[in-house]
Amino acid sequence: MSAKKTFQGGSHPPTRKRATQASMISSMPVPSRVVIPLSQHTGAPAEPIVAVGDEVSAGQKIGEAQGYISVPVHASIDGKVVAIELHRHPLGGELPAVIIESDGSEPSHEPSQTPAQSAPSDPGAMVEAIREAGIVGLGGAAFPTHVKLSPPENKPIDTCILNGAECEPYLTADHRLMVESGAEIIAGLKIILNILNCQRGFIGIEANKPDALTAMREQVREERNLTVVPLQVKYPQGAEKQLVWAITRREVPSGGLPMDVGCVVQNVGTAKAIDEAVSRGKPLTERVVTITGPIIREPQNVRVPIGTLFRDIIEHCGGTTQKPGKLIMGGPMMGLAQASDEVPVIKGTSGILALESNQAVIADSQTCIGCARCVDTCPMKLVPTQLAKLIEHSRFAEAEERGVLDCMECGTCSYVCPSKINLVHLFKFGKAKIFEERRKKKDGQAA
Amino acid sequence: MAKPPDRPDNLLHVSVSPHLRDTVTVPRIMWSVVLALVPAFLGSIYFFGARALWLVLIGVVSAVITEAACQKIRRKPVTVNDGSAAVTGILLVFCLPPGVPWWLPALGSAFAIAVGKQVFGGLGHNPFNPALLGRAFLLASWPVHMTTAWRAPSLGTLSGIDAVTNATPLSMLKEAQKVLVDPAATTEQMVQAREALSQLSSAYGNLFFGNVGGSLGETSAILLLIGGLYLLFKRYIGWKIPLTFIASVMIITGIFGGSNGLFTGNSLFHLLAGGLLLGAFFMATDMVTTPVTFRGRLIFGTGCGVITSVIRLAGGYPEGVCYSILLMNAFTPLIDRWTRPRRLGEGAEKQTA
Numbered sequence: 001m002s003a004k005k006t007f008q009g010g011s012h013p014p015t016r017k018r019a020t021q022a023s024m025i026s027s028m029p030v031p032s033r034v035v036i037p038l039s040q041h042t043g044a045p046a047e048p049i050v051a052v053g054d055e056v057s058a059g060q061k062i063g064e065a066q067g068y069i070s071v072p073v074h075a076s077i078d079g080k081v082v083a084i085e086l087h088r089h090p091l092g093g094e095l096p097a098v099i100i101e102s103d104g105s106e107p108s109h110e111p112s113q114t115p116a117q118s119a120p121s122d123p124g125a126m127v128e129a130i131r132e133a134g135i136v137g138l139g140g141a142a143f144p145t146h147v148k149l150s151p152p153e154n155k156p157i158d159t160c161i162l163n164g165a166e167c168e169p170y171l172t173a174d175h176r177l178m179v180e181s182g183a184e185i186i187a188g189l190k191i192i193l194n195i196l197n198c199q200r201g202f203i204g205i206e207a208n209k210p211d212a213l214t215a216m217r218e219q220v221r222e223e224r225n226l227t228v229v230p231l232q233v234k235y236p237q238g239a240e241k242q243l244v245w246a247i248t249r250r251e252v253p254s255g256g257l258p259m260d261v262g263c264v265v266q267n268v269g270t271a272k273a274i275d276e277a278v279s280r281g282k283p284l285t286e287r288v289v290t291i292t293g294p295i296i297r298e299p300q301n302v303r304v305p306i307g308t309l310f311r312d313i314i315e316h317c318g319g320t321t322q323k324p325g326k327l328i329m330g331g332p333m334m335g336l337a338q339a340s341d342e343v344p345v346i347k348g349t350s351g352i353l354a355l356e357s358n359q360a361v362i363a364d365s366q367t368c369i370g371c372a373r374c375v376d377t378c379p380m381k382l383v384p385t386q387l388a389k390l391i392e393h394s395r396f397a398e399a400e401e402r403g404v405l406d407c408m409e410c411g412t413c414s415y416v417c418p419s420k421i422n423l424v425h426l427f428k429f430g431k432a433k434i435f436e437e438r439r440k441k442k443d444g445q446a447a
Numbered sequence: 448m449a450k451p452p453d454r455p456d457n458l459l460h461v462s463v464s465p466h467l468r469d470t471v472t473v474p475r476i477m478w479s480v481v482l483a484l485v486p487a488f489l490g491s492i493y494f495f496g497a498r499a500l501w502l503v504l505i506g507v508v509s510a511v512i513t514e515a516a517c518q519k520i521r522r523k524p525v526t527v528n529d530g531s532a533a534v535t536g537i538l539l540v541f542c543l544p545p546g547v548p549w550w551l552p553a554l555g556s557a558f559a560i561a562v563g564k565q566v567f568g569g570l571g572h573n574p575f576n577p578a579l580l581g582r583a584f585l586l587a588s589w590p591v592h593m594t595t596a597w598r599a600p601s602l603g604t605l606s607g608i609d610a611v612t613n614a615t616p617l618s619m620l621k622e623a624q625k626v627l628v629d630p631a632a633t634t635e636q637m638v639q640a641r642e643a644l645s646q647l648s649s650a651y652g653n654l655f656f657g658n659v660g661g662s663l664g665e666t667s668a669i670l671l672l673i674g675g676l677y678l679l680f681k682r683y684i685g686w687k688i689p690l691t692f693i694a695s696v697m698i699i700t701g702i703f704g705g706s707n708g709l710f711t712g713n714s715l716f717h718l719l720a721g722g723l724l725l726g727a728f729f730m731a732t733d734m735v736t737t738p739v740t741f742r743g744r745l746i747f748g749t750g751c752g753v754i755t756s757v758i759r760l761a762g763g764y765p766e767g768v769c770y771s772i773l774l775m776n777a778f779t780p781l782i783d784r785w786t787r788p789r790r791l792g793e794g795a796e797k798q799t800a
Contacts, residue, residue: 008791013467169467241791254792261795326460332467339458353466360460362468367571369473372685372739381788385739403790411465418471419571425463 004207006232007242009379011412013169013235013333015208019299020292021172025180027303028316030077030102034307035087036062037097040346041136042143043069048098054081055103058305059283061132062098071134071144076285076305079103090310090329090336090343097344100307119279123195126278133277134284134347139163139174139238139267140330142348145274148266149195151259157196161247161258162189164205164212164268165231165238168331171351173288174268176301178205178212181272182219188271189226191278196264201226202247203268208233235333236410240265242379254406269350289313289345293354295320304345310352311341325360328353333411366419374413374423380406384413384423391430396437399430407431473570476683476734477530483674484537484729490670491663494600495545499663502552503540509556510536517565531570535559538578538729541664542722542769543585546596551589555581575776576733579769586769597660605660607650615660616650616720617765619643627706644706647716654719665722675728684732687741688748692727693718695752696759704760717759726751726768736776742786743779750775 039045046063050056056075063073079102087097120126131146151157162185166174178185189201201223203216207230220226229247231237241252243265250261258265266274269288276282285306292299297318304313310327314320328335329349345352374384382403390399404427413423491499514532518525527533539559540552559581564573586593597615599605606619614622623640626632632640653659657667665671678684697714704712717723731737731751738747751771758767 011469013469245791251795252792253795254790256792256795324459326462326466328464328466333465335464335466337459337461337464337466339461341459355466357460359466360462362462362466363472366473367569369476369571369734370737370739371476371734372744373471375739375788376685376741380791382790383739383783383787386783386787402787403793406790406792409464411467415465415467416469416471418469418473418476420468420472422463424465428463 004230004232005204005246006234006237007246007379009377009381009412010234010236010242011377011416012233013415015233016169017172017175017208020170020290020301021175021209023176023300025173025176025288025301025303028308028313030104030106031305031308031312033079033082033099033101033309034076034305035097035099035309035344036073036076036307037087037089037095037344037346038063038073039089039095040073040142040306040348041071042141043067043071045096046070046073048084048096050081050084050098052081052084055079056081056100059285061134061283065131069144069147071131071136071146072283073098073306074134074283074285075100076307077102078105088340088343090338090346090349092336097307119281123197126191126195129278129281130274133273133282135270135273135277136284136347137267138269138273138287138347138350140334140348140350142346145266145270148259148264149192151196151264155259156262157198157259157264158262159200159202159248159264160189160192160196160198161243161263161265162201162203162268162271163238163240163243163265164203164209164216165243166209167206167233167235167237167239168333168335168351169235170292170353171290171331172292173290173301173350175209175212177269177272177288178209179215182215184272184275185216185268186219186223186226186271187279188273188275189266191274192264192266192271193225198264199225202229203227204229204231204237204243204247206231206233206237235412235415236379236408239379239408239410241408254403284347287345287347287349289349290351290353291317292351293324294359295322295324295354295356297321306347307344309341310338310343310345313345313352314341314354320354322356324354325357326355328355333415334409362422363420365421368419368421371418373416373418377412377416379410379412380408382407384427387430388421388423388426391426391433394433396430396433400434404430405434473531474529477534479678479681479683480534480729481530481537483677484534484541484664486670486673487541487664487667487725488537490657490667491541491545494602494657494666495598495663496601499545501549502543502545502547502663503537505549506540506552506556507533507536509553510539510560513557513560514565517561518569521565521569523569526570529570532560535564535577535581537664538725539581541725541729542578542582542662544593544596545598545663547592551585551592555585558584571735573735574779575773576730576736579730579773579776582769583773599660600658600666603653603658607653607659608646615765616647616654616716617661617759620647620716620720621759621765624706647713651715651719654716659720661720662722662725665725668719668724671724671728675724678728678732684728685744687744688731688737688751689727691745691748692731692751692755693723695749696723696756699753699756700760703756717756721759721766722768723755726755726772730768731772731775736779738779738782738786740783740786740788742788743782746782746786747775747779750778
């Protein structure tokens with residue numbers, strides 16, 4: 001076996017994947033109602049094309065994409081639209097959503113409209129099928145996939161990397177998907193390669209998933225252009241720029257994208273969704289979510305309809321042993337704490353993590369003692385302690401000069417900080433201030 | 448004033464990610480440093496008797512009381528439990544001669560904490576290593592105590608050499624070399640000086656185990672190494688500063704430290720004698736007062752080594768570890784500024800393969 005690849009920096013938070021890494025992905029009974037936000041992706045929200053009272057079936061388009069960086073949304077269960085209104089959204093605040101009440105029927109697992117013709121074969125039609133299926137990056141960022149698969153002419157892609165690192169602690173959804181649905185994932189990868197006219201494909205997997213490595217190796221045994229790459233177990237191994245560097249030794253430029261160095265990175269779950277959309281015309285109406293944490297009675301990986309409320313899923317998993325101290329969408333490093341369990345699963349929901357109350361409150365910050373742990377571990381090679389001090393003193397221009405916009409908020413610095421300084425919080429604040437300043441400047445020029 | 452609306456009790460606790468934090472805390476790091484100093488502390492009691500125990504206790508108690516008092520005066524929370532004042536107290540006493548009167552460590556610790564640390568705003572804000580600042584203060588104020596209160600270890604001699612009983616190894620070296628380059632020195636003096644230099648190598652064993660004269664906590668190389676390696680293993684200190692500090696002292700003294708021309712110096716002697724190991728592992732690694740960048744720490748350690756060597760070989764004092772670290776502390780902000788790492792993707796061209 002070749003040496004495990006990795007990036008420079010990073011940390012080793014406890015992985016805590018044991019509770020769910022061996023459990024087969026199960027399905028849950030159709031929830032009585034789903035809440036499908038019209039904005040589940042980066043870009044413009046979809047516009048509803050159904051009205052209250054309409055009967056809808058699973059897979060039916062209920063929201064139309066608005067503009068290029070946008071995707072449609074689909075009904076995930078059979079039933080009736082009971083409301084189109086503002087609803088609590090897992091990304092914060094309240095956003096418009098289509099609320100569907102189930103008619104009790106089990107989903108057929110087949111697309112409602114059979115594709116007019118057989119599976120598309122030319123790249124343009126495939127990209128269109130992917131867009132129509134509402135596919136976005138399922139790793140969490142939820143960027144519309146058809147955009148990623150349409151690089152400009154002057155940026156030829158020669159390398160496609162499937163991201164199976166799953167470096168966030170607790171989460172095992174991608175792990176199980178690789179073990180159980182390897183064939184579909186590889187079929188999706190081939191579609192991506194076909195679309196991009198690209199020869200080389202890699203599947204990067206952290207070495208703590210030996211069964212996934214074996215399963216994926218099995219799938220690519222006959223494929224000479226596809227390689228499974230074992231990655232060192234280190235956080236954030238699955239971050240896009242770090243993954244590109246680990247596998248290709250290419251450095252994505254500051255402010256740039258992997259396509260700037262000829263690479264496209266897709267999550268393994270996205271690859272499977274691409275295969276389903278292109279080969280079977282199936283829209284993205286469900287996803288695998290890891291429901292886990294020390295207080296979940298039956299931690300497991302569940303395939304759930306998009307729009308299912310966290311509360312219903314947690315109930316399906318036996319409920320919690322105590323009132324959650326914190327409920328997180330995603331993993332503990334980058335996930336978003338939820339104020340309520342009345343939020344729906346969206347396309348980017350990789351996990352639901354319930355923590356005990358004693359894990360909920362982070363200790364008070366103390367003064368920085370200059371230990372340099374954040375500097376040693378920052379995967380972007382920033383100097384977090386200096387950036388934090390600049391932002392604390394409202395010196396945003398200097399923070400920008402020193403690269404705070406390169407921060408991807410992976411949380412490594414806050415994790416390792418012995419003074420428990422909320423570095424990521426400061427960087428989010430500083431970045432928001434810098435963007436606010438830019439907007440002001442732009443508005444000033446426009447006026 | 449209007450009463451704020453009650454928070455609905457069905458809402459959950461929300462905070463910014465990450466929601467997982469490492470178990471390493473500032474107190475844990477500081478108390479680990481204390482633990483790492485225990486072998487050398489026990490060694491000092493073994494070599495210099497119960498007065499070592501009392502001096503260290505006085506130094507620590509004085510540091511802790513001063514810290515608490517300053518924080519009370521500043522109306523800040525008292526944080527003596529974080530262990531940082533205890534570390535300063537121990538380190539200060541470790542670089543005092545064993546024969547100093549009891550009030551010297553008390554005053555030194557109080558100065559180190561009050562003037563070296565609290566006036567700047569406490570832990571994390573001090574530009575200089577407090578313990579070394581305390582030592583520098585004592586050396587300037589009570590030079591006689593600080594340079595003559597040496598004691599021979601219980602089982603050996605001050606120099607570590609049986610025949611010589613009136614000097615620590617480094618001062619013996621310094622005196623001998625002074626004689627050798629002095630045109631007015633008599634032949635008899637020259638012969639004695641050569642004799643002394645040739646005997647130094649017989650002191651290696653004593654230097655390694657600590658059975659020589661010197662400051663309280665600096666004499667035993669092996670006990671300091673045990674503590675230093677423990678901190679390295681736990682990753683509470685890095686290898687960059689100790690390695691570059693020690694290596695540069697050994698290289699420079701090896702090249703320039705001899706009396707018979709270049710490359711005749713005794714670098715092993717310079718490694719084992721004096722406070723190099725104590726300084727390199729426990730003082731030049733003080734997080735607050737040293738650079739945070741990778742290259743910065745290499746520069747810092749090398750700078751400490753160069754200045755230590757210059758003082759030892761050409762300066763007025765036999766030992767230069769203390770002042771080398773204090774001088775480099777002053778450069779820390781500048782070094783950090785010079786050595787900011789290149790960010791991932793910074794300056795990378797938007798290329799295609």
